[in-house]
Each structure stands twice: as C-alpha cells, then as structure tokens.
Amino acid sequence: MAAKENSFDIVSEVNMQEIDNALNQAKREIETRFDFKDSKSEIKFDGEIITLVSDDDFKLRNVVDILESKVIKRGVDIRTLKYGKIEPAAGDTVKQSVNIQQGIQSDLAKDIVKEIKKSKIKVQASIQGDKVRVTGKNRDDLQAVIQLLKEKEYDIPLQFTNYRST
Missing domain, CATH: 3.30.70.860 (Alpha-Beta Plaits)
Incomplete structure (x- = not known):
C-alpha cells in the first residue's frame, strides 16, 4: 500500500460580499459626515474596480481612510486593495482607482x-x-x-x- x-x-x-458591505458602509459615512457636506466625494464600484472621487488630494485621502477602516472592520485584509495613481477628473475633482487583488x-x-x-x-x-x-x-x-x-x-x-x- x-x-x-x-x-x-x-x-x-477576497470575500467580495464583505468588500461590498464595507463599500456601502463607507458610502453612508461619506454621505452623513459634516466635513463631506457639499463635497463631490463618492465611491463607485463596478464589481471589479473601486473608483474613489473627491474634491482634492486631502479629501481623497480621507475617503481612502474611511474605506480602509470599513474594510478592516469587515475582516478583510487591506493588502488586497491595490491603489492606482491619483488623477485629475471632471469638474475640478480627483479620482483614484483601487483594484481588488484576487x-x-x-x-x-x-x-x-x-x-x-x-x-x-x-x-x-x-x-x-x-x-x-x-x-x-x-x-x-x-x-x-x-x-x-x-x-x-x-x-x-x-x-x-x-x-x-x-
């Protein structure tokens, strides 16, 4: 034998359901936070790539911080998030793409x-x-x-x- x-x-x-939950929580926080009032900050997700948009680099950094805190709370390792370059976007905003590494x-x-x-x-x-x-x-x-x-x-x-x- x-x-x-x-x-x-x-x-x-990566548990994509947890990513989705984290994104929804981050969006809600951005909508309700006082420092984002009248801001063009948003988080978009097409099922593959997360796109972060905000008024300037500083606010974008805050959006990233919110996203990462929600991802960590959902038990997802933030090393799965691969950040692209910050680029100018329409309407005096900046954007950044985030790939989910699988x-x-x-x-x-x-x-x-x-x-x-x-x-x-x-x-x-x-x-x-x-x-x-x-x-x-x-x-x-x-x-x-x-x-x-x-x-x-x-x-x-x-x-x-x-x-x-x-």
Missing part, C-alpha cells in the same frame, strides 16, 4: 515555490493557475510550510485551504 499523500492550496481570496500572480507564485524549495522541507510545491499546491507525505512538513510562509511578509494576504489526505 502506498504512503498517504497530504496536500493543501495556498491562495489569496489570486496569486505568477511572479509571486514562483517566489513562494522557490522559498519552499529553499527551506529543504520534504514537500513538493507546484503552481496551479492562481494558486500554489503543496503536497507531502508528512503532515508536520505541511504545517512547517504554512508556518514558514506566515512568517514571510507578502504584498497580499495568503490563505491555506483545501487540506486533503489521500
């Missing part, structure tokens, strides 16, 4: 695989689309990989999912 193979996936996923980009996936190999832990790591699968015979080795990656600081939050024993 063959030895058991254990595996798990390293992913970076999945592990191939460069980062390669770095993660390289880091796992460098550690000499007896596991195999392979890139599968926008996630990394780690397999090994020993569960303790898989735990060691999770610990190793948790200690590293990456630009995006990583989750360890799909733990299997075959």
Whole structure:
C-alpha cells in the first residue's frame, strides 16, 4: 500500500460580499459626515474596480481612510486593495482607482515555490493557475510550510485551504 499523500492550496481570496458591505458602509459615512457636506466625494464600484472621487488630494485621502477602516472592520485584509495613481477628473475633482487583488500572480507564485524549495522541507510545491499546491507525505512538513510562509511578509494576504489526505 502506498504512503498517504497530504496536500493543501495556498491562495489569496477576497470575500467580495464583505468588500461590498464595507463599500456601502463607507458610502453612508461619506454621505452623513459634516466635513463631506457639499463635497463631490463618492465611491463607485463596478464589481471589479473601486473608483474613489473627491474634491482634492486631502479629501481623497480621507475617503481612502474611511474605506480602509470599513474594510478592516469587515475582516478583510487591506493588502488586497491595490491603489492606482491619483488623477485629475471632471469638474475640478480627483479620482483614484483601487483594484481588488484576487489570486496569486505568477511572479509571486514562483517566489513562494522557490522559498519552499529553499527551506529543504520534504514537500513538493507546484503552481496551479492562481494558486500554489503543496503536497507531502508528512503532515508536520505541511504545517512547517504554512508556518514558514506566515512568517514571510507578502504584498497580499495568503490563505491555506483545501487540506486533503489521500
């Protein structure tokens, strides 16, 4: 009988419902706050990209602060938010696009695989689309990989999912 193979996936996923909830809370706060009275500040979301609009850089910074505080309160890691450049927009306003980072980009996936190999832990790591699968015979080795990656600081939050024993 063959030895058991254990595996798990390293992913970076965002709960879009929580993002939506955070955006709605941020919009409500902007509508009711005194310092935003008569301001052109708003948050738009098309399901992919968040667009922040405000009167000037200072007010836009406040919109970002409100957004981030709501995202954190909803339990979403703010590293999932990737900010674009602040640009002039229509009607004497400024805007900024915010991408929601989902999945592990191939460069980062390669770095993660390289880091796992460098550690000499007896596991195999392979890139599968926008996630990394780690397999090994020993569960303790898989735990060691999770610990190793948790200690590293990456630009995006990583989750360890799909733990299997075959």
